[in-house]
Amino acid sequence: MRQTIMTSYALVLILTFAGFAAADDPQAAGAAAADKTANKGEAKQDQAVESAKEDDDDAGQAAEQGDAKQDATSEAAGDREAKKGAEQAPKIFDESADARQQIDQALRSAQNDKKQVLLVFGHNWCDWCRKLHTLFQDDATVRERLTNDYVVAWIDTGQLRQHAGLEKKYSSEVSKHGVPFFAVLAGDGTVVKLQETGPFEKEGQHDPEKVASFLQENMPVVPTAEMVLAEARGRAGVAGKAVLVCLSTPTCNWCRRLEAFLAAHADEFARDYVIAPIDIARMSEGREVARRLGIRSGSGVPWMAVVSPGGDVLITSEGPRGNIGYPIDAREIAHFVDMLKKTARHSTPEEIAKLEAALREEGEKIAATLKRPSEASGSAAASKD
16 A cells, blocks of 8 residues: 555656656747647648538539539520421421321322332421431432332321321331331232331431332332233223223323323223323333334323224324323314224213313413413423433
8 A cells, every 4th residue: 555655656756847847948848839730730731621622522513513504405405406497497297188198199199100108207397307308309319219119108197196097007116116217008008018217327317228228128019011001901801991001201290190180080081991001111011012002213201002902003192293292282182082082982072072171171270380372382292201
């Protein structure tokens, strides 16, 4: 017990002496104070650094948020500009058209011309749809393939909802793959191919070679001219009629006018004729058949001949001044009416007169469009396709 008390007392004395010594030594006291100040300064500096880091982090987050907002604003502005541009661009799709009527009309044309129907589904604010439309117009290979082998119908997707049958047939595929979207139909309405257009894209455009290849793969099987004529002669023989052969080419606009007139008066012509449309550019043996029927060099198209079921040429569209083509002036109409009077076996003179009146009325409309008198020459006979 005593040893412990003495030891504690000695320790107190030592500490007390050390404190006096430090108080007596100003340099040591200053050093100690300096150490304390330095420690406080370092602590403040560390706090400042940490505070600066926090400020930098806050600034970075604010900048990122600002960039994100700016990007979102820019993207929204870009969308608005794109939509505005689409609204100002020419309309590709007729938003008020009846989709069913568009398809039915295309099918009728395809059946008559032995072509396929190409339905293009989309909408007017679709940028890729406009790119595709431009390709169809500007690329020579694609344009030629479409002209020769397809009837194209641009169908607004909004119109699909108006027809349950069309919606069921196409909407799921269109929704799945997006637009533009292709549907190839045969002339009888059978679906040949449903095709998304994404695989045709390349470097922000549609690849012309891929599109042309698709059109080539799905083109119709075109019969030979001899097959078309033979089939028409067979039907005419059974029905006691004659064959009205109409020669044409895909690029002949006057040929399209003649086809439209024949279609508009199909019932009247059906009393006496089986129509045999022969495309001398697309059908093999077309030009050979044309020469055999009596077409003259340089006659042009459309060109017509009335043929008996046995194959005899009864009369052609070669008038005193050459091929009448699509008859619009008085001389040409007179020759066409003469063709009917000499070969029609069932139509009455009154019924033929109605067709003549319809031709005259149509001729006057066309002449007015062309801004020349209807008696002037220059009908479809000038088409040298």
